[in-house]
Amino acid sequence: MLLRGLTWLIVFQLLGTGLNVLVLPFVPGPIIGMLLLLMCLIVRGGVSDSLDKAASGLLRYLPLLLVPPAAGVMLYGEELAAGWAAILVTMLLSFVLTLPFCGWLMQRLIRSQQRAGDDQ
Amino acid sequence: MSGSTQAALQAVIEHPLFLIGVTLAAYQTGLALYERSRLAIFHPIIVSVPIILVVLWALGFDYPTYYEAVLPLTILLGPTTVALAVPLYLNLRRIRQFLKPVVVTLVLGGLFATLSTFLIGWLMGAEPMILMTMAPKSLTTPIAMLVAEEIGGVVALAAVFVMITAVLGALLGPWLLRLFHITHPAAWGIAMGIVAHAVGTSRAMEEGEEAGAFAALGMSMMGLGSAVLLPLGVTLWTLWF
Numbered sequence: 001m002l003l004r005g006l007t008w009l010i011v012f013q014l015l016g017t018g019l020n021v022l023v024l025p026f027v028p029g030p031i032i033g034m035l036l037l038l039m040c041l042i043v044r045g046g047v048s049d050s051l052d053k054a055a056s057g058l059l060r061y062l063p064l065l066l067v068p069p070a071a072g073v074m075l076y077g078e079e080l081a082a083g084w085a086a087i088l089v090t091m092l093l094s095f096v097l098t099l100p101f102c103g104w105l106m107q108r109l110i111r112s113q114q115r116a117g118d119d120q
Numbered sequence: 121m122s123g124s125t126q127a128a129l130q131a132v133i134e135h136p137l138f139l140i141g142v143t144l145a146a147y148q149t150g151l152a153l154y155e156r157s158r159l160a161i162f163h164p165i166i167v168s169v170p171i172i173l174v175v176l177w178a179l180g181f182d183y184p185t186y187y188e189a190v191l192p193l194t195i196l197l198g199p200t201t202v203a204l205a206v207p208l209y210l211n212l213r214r215i216r217q218f219l220k221p222v223v224v225t226l227v228l229g230g231l232f233a234t235l236s237t238f239l240i241g242w243l244m245g246a247e248p249m250i251l252m253t254m255a256p257k258s259l260t261t262p263i264a265m266l267v268a269e270e271i272g273g274v275v276a277l278a279a280v281f282v283m284i285t286a287v288l289g290a291l292l293g294p295w296l297l298r299l300f301h302i303t304h305p306a307a308w309g310i311a312m313g314i315v316a317h318a319v320g321t322s323r324a325m326e327e328g329e330e331a332g333a334f335a336a337l338g339m340s341m342m343g344l345g346s347a348v349l350l351p352l353g354v355t356l357w358t359l360w361f
Contacts, residue, residue, distance in 0.1 A: 009203055064143075087250060
């Protein structure tokens with residue numbers, strides 16, 4: 001059962017790779033695959049048991065799969081050493097500005113939607 | 121050391137499974153530390169990468185050799201990224217409750233997150249390669265890596281920047297939201313999900329079911345939207361100038 005789900009995931013990944021070369025060179029193949037699968041799920045209106053098993057099985061180990069690419073950081077010591085101050089300031093400032101902005105905006109919009117609902 | 125011990129050690133180190141074994145062991149060390157401490161700074165990726173780097177350095181492996189050896193693991197990253205569609209689909213059902221607030225917050229918040237990174241980074245004099253790598257820092261790691269590579273950044277550094285964002289989210293996120301009186305669970309959650317991806321989402325789940333669900337929605341939609349729009353935006357920008 002799990003194998004069938006895994007096969008579908010691989011089929012969608014390959015479809016994504018094909019479409020990436022054919023028509024959408026600026027969107028990465030796996031992302032196109034993800035979008036196609038999402039559309040299929042919306043059209044079907046549900047997630048099959050085998051797909052759910054394969055997806056949750058793989059996603060459980062996602063952090064492990066990310067370790068080897070992250071270890072590539074060893075090749076970029078120089079860039080990090082040269083730019084660390086700019087990097088840290090940018091990341092901190094952008095985080096401190098964006099988080100409250102998103103929360104404030106959402107809260108405001110929810111309150112005005114609720115107020116509009118109360119008026120009716 | 122006798123000659124035969126040397127030969128045995130050599131055979132172990134040169135075995136095709138050796139570096140996969142090192143990666144699995146390092147990851148589980150990180151996982152154990154993280155589960156015991158529950159501190160974002162001990163995220164399995166943050167702990168295991170330095171362990172692996174030390175082992176590679178001590179035994180004289182270079183990165184391309186390591187990458188080739190662990191390909192059986194990383195080959196699964198593509199289908200796993202496709203698998204993100206499943207939680208995304210399940211989260212999508214949540215949108216209906218607050219359709220307009222969610223859509224507006226995602227669009228404006230997502231733009232704000234990305235543009236503020238570009239602008240502040242540019243003002244701070246960051247290299248273009250670093251800028252392109254920082255731009256997807258709020259996305260979930262697999263998507264951030266793909267997007268960074270697509271727009272001229274670096275996969276490995278993208279993972280590092282995503283991790284730094286995660287640590288910021290866990291350390292400062294709840295405090296910042298309290299400071300600005302953001303108390304509605306849906307607003308609390310979506311902000312953490314948009315800005316601090318998976319770590320923000322797991323922190324929001326501790327806050328409650330509604331906050332957790334909206335964080336997952338924020339993270340998924342931010343990842344999806346940026347995966348398509350960020351490469352498109354950068355392509356248009358470079359065509360224009």
